[in-house]
Amino acid sequence: MGEYQEEKVNDTGRRQQEQFSLLFRQYEHRLYVFACNMVQSELLARDIIQDVFIKLWIKKDDLEEITNIEQYLYFMVRNKVIDVLRKLANDRKLRDEYFRNHQWQENKTIEIVEVKEFQLALAEAISHLPPQRRIIYQLSQINGMSREEIARELQLSPHTVKNQLTAALSTLRKFVSSHLRIF
Structure with missing residues (x-):
């Protein structure tokens, strides 16, 4: 060529x-x-x-x-x-597999939507916390710091950190459960 x-x-x-x-x-x-x-x-x-x-x-x-x-x-x-x-x-086997997968996809989609709703409600609830309580919550739950580490970091007593964290968690539970039907 x-x-x-x-x-x-x-x-x-x-x-x-x-x-x-x-x-x-x-x-x-x-x-x-x-x-x-x-x-x-x-x-x-x-x-x-x-x-x-x-x-x-x-x-x-x-x-x-x-x-x-x-x-x-x-x-x-x-x-x-x-x-x-x-x-x-x-083909019965194919049909069963199709409906099994189809059901799974529907459930997965619903689950994803529910998780997104929960995350949005939680983020909104966190934003409504008083500033010090929000910082303590974020250091504990998001950054994974212990109460003692938070107390040292913020120069607070461990007892204050414990009380603030307990109050934050209680407030968040109430807020999220009142805004979501699933909780």
Whole structure:
């Protein structure tokens, strides 16, 4: 193969890669949301989108012949979803695994939201503590310092540190439990 032909082949390959990358960036998220709405599973939707783009890469030489790439991609995703759902319907083991994973994802999402709510409520409660009590709480609970270390650091008696820490924890428990239904 001549030098000119090699350059032409390399240019064509580079152009195909750039075109494919552009298509991926442009449509990946929208197709993912579309698939996720259909299968109700983030993990399964990711797999579907990955399979669709792999299939598209295999057909990269034919991309220029496709008149409406967006419609084509949505059609590919819809067909892949149908294939996946057919497999789930026909294979009990796959179906059980899908529903087990789907339930886990829902529970995990709820758990993440609850943790975020707790963290926000706790941060708000800490911000409402009197300044000295807030400092003592943060040194103890966030920095992991002992009462004696805090007393030395702040030049307070260990008894004062203990009382302030006990009061801070009590206030935080009440505040968080009144702001969150789960506690």
